[in-house]
Amino acid sequence: MPLPRRPQAVLIDLAGVLHIDDQAIPGAVEALQLLRAGGLPLRFLTNTTRSPRRRIVSNLQQMGFAIAPEEVQTAVHATRHLVEQRGLRPHYLVHPDIADEIGHSHAEPDAVVLGDAGEHFTYAALNTAFRLLMQGRPLIVMARNRYFREKDGLTLDMGAYVAGLEYSSGVKAEVVGKPAAPFFLSALEELGVAPENAVLIGDDLSDDIGGAQAAGITGMLVRTGKFRPGDEAHPEIRPVATVDDFAAAVSRLLDR
Amino acid sequence: MPLPRRPQAVLIDLAGVLHIDDQAIPGAVEALQLLRAGGLPLRFLTNTTRSPRRRIVSNLQQMGFAIAPEEVQTAVHATRHLVEQRGLRPHYLVHPDIADEIGHSHAEPDAVVLGDAGEHFTYAALNTAFRLLMQGRPLIVMARNRYFREKDGLTLDMGAYVAGLEYSSGVKAEVVGKPAAPFFLSALEELGVAPENAVLIGDDLSDDIGGAQAAGITGMLVRTGKFRPGDEAHPEIRPVATVDDFAAAVSRLLDR
Numbered sequence: 075m076p077l078p079r080r081p082q083a084v085l086i087d088l089a090g091v092l093h094i095d096d097q098a099i100p101g102a103v104e105a106l107q108l109l110r111a112g113g114l115p116l117r118f119l120t121n122t123t124r125s126p127r128r129r130i131v132s133n134l135q136q137m138g139f140a141i142a143p144e145e146v147q148t149a150v151h152a153t154r155h156l157v158e159q160r161g162l163r164p165h166y167l168v169h170p171d172i173a174d175e176i177g178h179s180h181a182e183p184d185a186v187v188l189g190d191a192g193e194h195f196t197y198a199a200l201n202t203a204f205r206l207l208m209q210g211r212p213l214i215v216m217a218r219n220r221y222f223r224e225k226d227g228l229t230l231d232m233g234a235y236v237a238g239l240e241y242s243s244g245v246k247a248e249v250v251g252k253p254a255a256p257f258f259l260s261a262l263e264e265l266g267v268a269p270e271n272a273v274l275i276g277d278d279l280s281d282d283i284g285g286a287q288a289a290g291i292t293g294m295l296v297r298t299g300k301f302r303p304g305d306e307a308h309p310e311i312r313p314v315a316t317v318d319d320f321a322a323a324v325s326r327l328l329d330r
Numbered sequence: 331m332p333l334p335r336r337p338q339a340v341l342i343d344l345a346g347v348l349h350i351d352d353q354a355i356p357g358a359v360e361a362l363q364l365l366r367a368g369g370l371p372l373r374f375l376t377n378t379t380r381s382p383r384r385r386i387v388s389n390l391q392q393m394g395f396a397i398a399p400e401e402v403q404t405a406v407h408a409t410r411h412l413v414e415q416r417g418l419r420p421h422y423l424v425h426p427d428i429a430d431e432i433g434h435s436h437a438e439p440d441a442v443v444l445g446d447a448g449e450h451f452t453y454a455a456l457n458t459a460f461r462l463l464m465q466g467r468p469l470i471v472m473a474r475n476r477y478f479r480e481k482d483g484l485t486l487d488m489g490a491y492v493a494g495l496e497y498s499s500g501v502k503a504e505v506v507g508k509p510a511a512p513f514f515l516s517a518l519e520e521l522g523v524a525p526e527n528a529v530l531i532g533d534d535l536s537d538d539i540g541g542a543q544a545a546g547i548t549g550m551l552v553r554t555g556k557f558r559p560g561d562e563a564h565p566e567i568r569p570v571a572t573v574d575d576f577a578a579a580v581s582r583l584l585d586r
Contacts, residue, residue: 178373193451205483205485206479220499230456230460232456233494233497234497237496238493239490241489241490241494242476242486247431
């Protein structure tokens with residue numbers, strides 16, 4: 075998919091694109107200011123589900139990024155929306171820090187909802203979820219990312235636990251965050267922009283670029299965050315461009 | 331595969347076939363005595379890796395089974411053999427109760443070895459294993475069973491963690507225990523019996539019956555343990571017979 079001649083909106087992944095842990099990626103703060111000056115509407119999409127949105131936004135602001143809470147679409151919020159829409163009463167296996175944001179587990183659950191519980195992914199918690207799945211409950215997961223980058227290296231993400239539960243239970247998970255097409259499309263609907271007129275910038279070939287591509291949105295891949303050499307040569311997922319970092323992606327967009 | 335006209339050895343799975351937790355399955359103790367009286371050499375094969383062999387055997391003896399340690403082939407012992415044979419210096423993510431039996435982790439590991447760590451499958455332990463895999467170390471797993479039956483229901487087995495690590499790292503695991511063909515064949519080699527002259531009795535369609543079938547050994551499926559209705563109608567894995575329990579399997583063998 076080519077870049078739109080005149081992009082009308084930009085979707086931006088957060089971790090690995092704008093920052094790693096609590097460090098802004100060099101040049102990213104200034105590049106975001108430049109992009110804002112161009113007047114394009116922006117939405118920030120994140121599969122991070124270990125923190126509530128207010129903390130994600132305040133961390134970004136502390137790093138110097140001018141981002142408002144309503145511009146950030148999280149997999150937690152999208153999951154809460156889906157649960158309400160369907161009237162579900164889930165059992166939640168999530169990080170305690172998002173318990174207030176997502177809601178609390180029901181005593182007689184009709185679904186299992188998984189977030190990135192991190193160190194709270196205990197064997198006992200996983201076995202409880204497994205047994206509910208074996209009783210026929212559906213599995214809804216906020217994300218299924220393989221790993222993310224922390225300061226000290228690549229780190230296991232919740233996708234390992236999703237794949238593990240799927241394997242043992244035989245139940246296939248429904249993903250709410252990236253790479254699910256509705257996650258990208260609902261952000262664009264809010265802005266009234268068609269997929270072919272939008273661009274996504276991400277560091278995750280499969281969940282960012284591949285997910286956007288499947289939703290009809292062109293993706294630019296950055297060589298920061300979880301990017302690994304070889305990602306740009308995938309047989310089916312084809313970023314419109316692979317650039318060094320967010321600043322280079324913004325230059326590319328504004329040059330047009 | 332038909333039953334051999336005159337079986338020369340019987341391979342028997344333990345958990346779910348002879349016992350569940352610390353309870354012998356009704357009739358199993360007497361059936362094993364009957365089978366012994368028939369004079370056939372026996373080997374007991376187990377993927378249980380949360381306990382050392384001496385405890386597995388003493389538990390069986392306490393339930394009334396006359397079984398000697400050297401008749402029991404465990405995935406832990408087979409793994410130790412493989413590690414020694416290849417001269418590996420692994421990082422072990424295993425249950426602490428088998429640490430003495432398998433050995434201790436090396437400071438500069440050249441492989442990752444997984445057993446069923448149970449509640450010791452913490453996020454931190456899994457992330458350590460994940461990072462070693464991302465550095466190119468091979469993944470050797472004692473088993474990849476999906477679940478097993480405990481008194482209070484089906485319980486998550488180590489296969490969930492194997493599948494999860496495979497998913498996130500992209501590294502494919504090598505399985506040492508069932509359903510790996512060498513695990514079945516080495517037991518028969520010890521007895522000097524050819525696969526076509528042996529019979530296996532198990533409760534796990536995929537890992538017991540399917541594994542044996544792939545090694546050229548006929549399998550009888552019992553409707554105890556992790557057996558679930560529908561198992562007997564698998565398109566590719568075909569037990570030679572599906573019987574109520576171990577006692578029925580023994581009758582069937584001795585009737586011939």
